Amino acid sequence: MTQVAIVTDSTATIPDELLTSLKINWVPYYIHRGNEVLRDLITIKREEFYRWLPFAKELPKTANPGPGDYEQLYERLITEEGAEEIISIHMTSKGSGAYQSASIGRTTLLERIPQAKIELIDTLNVSMCHGWMVIEAARDALMGKSSAEIVNHIKKMIPLTTMIQTADTLKYLMMGGRIGRATHLVGSLLNIKPLIGMKEGVIVPLGKAFTRGQAYKMMVENAVKAAGKSGKIKIAYVHAAAAEEAAKIKSMLEEKVQVVESFIVELPPALGVHSGPGTAGICFFPVDSESNE
Numbered sequence: 001m002t003q004v005a006i007v008t009d010s011t012a013t014i015p016d017e018l019l020t021s022l023k024i025n026w027v028p029y030y031i032h033r034g035n036e037v038l039r040d041l042i043t044i045k046r047e048e049f050y051r052w053l054p055f056a057k058e059l060p061k062t063a064n065p066g067p068g069d070y071e072q073l074y075e076r077l078i079t080e081e082g083a084e085e086i087i088s089i090h091m092t093s094k095g096s097g098a099y100q101s102a103s104i105g106r107t108t109l110l111e112r113i114p115q116a117k118i119e120l121i122d123t124l125n126v127s128m129c130h131g132w133m134v135i136e137a138a139r140d141a142l143m144g145k146s147s148a149e150i151v152n153h154i155k156k157m158i159p160l161t162t163m164i165q166t167a168d169t170l171k172y173l174m175m176g177g178r179i180g181r182a183t184h185l186v187g188s189l190l191n192i193k194p195l196i197g198m199k200e201g202v203i204v205p206l207g208k209a210f211t212r213g214q215a216y217k218m219m220v221e222n223a224v225k226a227a228g229k230s231g232k233i234k235i236a237y238v239h240a241a242a243a244e245e246a247a248k249i250k251s252m253l254e255e256k257v258q259v260v261e262s263f264i265v266e267l268p269p270a271l272g273v274h275s276g277p278g279t280a281g282i283c284f285f286p287v288d289s290e291s292n293e
Helices: 016-021 046-055 067-079 098-112 127-142 147-157 171-175 180-188 212-227 243-253 269-275
Strands: 004-009 025-027 030-033 036-039 061-063 085-090 118-122 162-166 193-199 202-209 232-239 258-266 280-286
Touching (some): 067 085, 098 118, 127 147, 127 232, 202 212, 232 243, 243 258, 243 280
Parallel strands (some): 004 085, 085 118, 232 258
Antiparallel strands (some): 162 280, 193 202
């Protein structure tokens, strides 16, 4: 049986217990807060970060892992842990340089270990949409599936995995330069709850509501439609310092659709810095199309 190692980074938003049980390898993003250089989920944790963020006078800067971060992990997996192949899965290359860094890291490693087999995947998505692909890949790897089978599975998921989220403000996305095609929403946010998602790797507007309740209802309608005839989905309820809001979405949605697997998870600081406290949303995919029940 070929040993396939799965690699990702902290922005995948995967719950800690799944990172451990599924043997998922990951590297942290960097957060530059003034003169501090922090490592996402290692030297800066969620609770501390979200207590501090609303009072920040200047938005921290984030940076993706460098080529050396990936190169070192790839080398350790091959030389110390016996990985025969590596699949490295990354958030959209249109919103982060992680995919490019991983590519450089792979190229550098191949100069020293030319037999290394490392496949890179650009998920064209973020947060737990990215995370779901990592989770399913890791499960496939533990089942002994081949690298080709795992890559094919992920590529089938890319167009099916959907993110929808809302917040009280888009100022954090705007300040961080991650607003994508939703720029026009920024000037009309008084008493408006914007819904945003991802399309072809960039943030896009999905609609506007006047209350969070209306926004959540729109999320549910989208999920029900995406579930198709089987009505089955796997879903993550994602939030930034807004667990109660995520729980509200869960309560509304699970009355309307059959949820095969779900959990509530908080965004890591590297993503929360751009979405801001109060963000809540969903990341899901229909399982009937993936034969994942």
